[in-house]
Amino acid sequence: MLDLKWIRENPDKLDENLKKRGAEPCSPKIIALDKQHRQCQTELQDLQNQRNALAKAIGQAKQQGQNADAQVAEAATIKERIPVLESELQVLDNELSLILEVLPNILEDEVPLGSNEHDNKVVLSWGTPKSFDFTPQRHDEIGTKLGLMDFESAAKISGSRFVILKGALALLERALGNFMLDLHVQKFGYQEVSPPYLVQDRALFGTGQLPKFGEDLFRTTSDHWLIPTAEVSLTNMVREQIMEESILPQRFVAHTPCFRSEAGAAGKDTRGMIRQHQFHKVELVSITHPDHSVDEHKRMVNAAEEVLKLLEIPHRIIILCSGDTGIQSRKTYDIEVWLPGEGLYREISSCSNCGDYQARRMMARFRPTDKDGKKSNPQYVHTLNGSGIAVGRALVAVLENYQEKDGTVKIPQVLIPYMNGLERIKAL
Structure with a gap:
């Protein structure tokens, strides 16, 4: 399996290697999926952090006898959004894996060009x-x-x-x-x-x-x-x-x-x-x-x-x-x-x-x-x-x-x- 970080940094080399092997270039699709995956992952982590912070704030407000309705409402919205993002992340994970798992290895430079x-x-x-x-x-x-x-x-x-x-x-x-x-x-x-x-x-x-x-x-x-x-x-x-x-x-x-x-x-x-x-x-x-x-x-x-x-x-x-x-x-x-x-x-x-x-x-x-x-x-x-x-x-x-x-x-x-x-x- 190829390193996703290497693909991100060397998309042209990946496509050149695929052409040598007689396969279709696919770096644009991988890069796009990877970008979506990382954005989704970042949003999910941010929401999880917000959820934790809100839970702490709600607990402190209740201890002090303060109104926490706004925080509770915000937490409920986040609670609904998190499973949606988790599902999207799983779909993107699967799509990336399906491509990465069958990508061929990068050929050494001295391998001669040829089709068969x-x-x-x-x-x-x-x-x-x-x-x-x-x-x-x-x-x-x-x-x-x-x-x-x-x-x-x-x-x-x-x-x-x-x-x-x-x-x-x-x-x-x-x-x-x-x-x-x-x-x-x-x-x-x-x-x-x-x-x-x-x-x-x-x-x-x-x-x-x-x-x-x-x-x-x-x-x-x-x-x-x-x-x-x-x-x-x-x-x-x-x-x-x-x-x-x-x-x-x-x-x-x-x-x-x-x-x-x-x-x-x-x-x-x-x-x-x-x-x-x-x-x-x-x-x-x-x-x-x-x-x-x-x-x-x-x-x-x-x-x-x-x-x-x-x-x-x-x-x-x-x-x-x-x-x-x-x-x-x-x-x-x-x-x-x-x-x-x-x-x-x-x-x-x-x-x-x-x-x-x-x-x-x-x-x-x-x-x-x-x-x-x-x-x-x-x-x-x-x-x-x-x-x-x-x-x-x-x-x-x-x-x-x-x-x-x-x-x-x-x-x-x-x-x-x-x-x-x-x-x-x-x-x-």
Whole structure:
């Protein structure tokens, strides 16, 4: 959420940011509502003060046996006016909130201008796509022929966009998750967390999925929501806290299932495992000092990329353009992995610096301390999140990049210890 005081002082910057994102400018409406709100609030406070003063004067007049009819009449008029103002103030509060809650974050200056994914910019490429002496197959063809990937049975149980993995492919999925967790904990110092998979409205509001993107989520009959990503649980671990500056940064990692309705992707990627209602992901979250979030962002991208380097899978890093950057983010890097079966790069990780956007919604703050140990007023932390990485898509990438002509799949060297020594996946 954006600071209303900042909007009041920088309306042109707000509208410029909205235009970059392809949205309509709205600062005049916000400024007008804010002015009405403050005027109404001031009048209400003045009347409340007058009421209190009159009550005191009436009491003193009665004690002294004086006539207080004029004051009583004035107090009655004020008593009638106060609930009217309170109602007006509530309406203005609601109108302002409806706008502020869905305003996107302010983009960093280096985010390229653009309207969609075609305007994103490649900033780094790693590895050379392998040349095959046969026509490489898609992951779903490989898995089905191995007898270890079953979409038909999953559809009978749960409908479309689900899969059943069996045998060595189920083990491969688990191996990838465990490998990533060990890497991020042991090399990059993230703290492993096992968080809730069910969250309440306020948690999703805190990270920005609500109120705008509720249709992309699954809601239970108990008014809980299934997490679309562990970012929601991990980031909300610091909600409504004032932390000591000395404990920053805090870095969390979790391997969880994720659940998405894919309402906005109807008809897109219906084949295979690329876009499913249920999938596993290793998620990274950092809570940082505002001065350090830019460096922390680069560090997070490096941690996610290291997974693919160790798996020896070609990939590239792109910076999302203004029109493709999520509303919570100031700047987002995507990592895209090469899939020879499709002959293209696919997103496998997205790492975002959200600045204080989520922290304001969660009231997550820290107390700065100077070199002499003097503490000052609390400030909002910066939050960052990133896939470290999507396990299902990593499995897809391994199958397509390590497939052999005979239909078997080699296991990347770094995963063999996690596969109980298995070096090759063969058909049942």
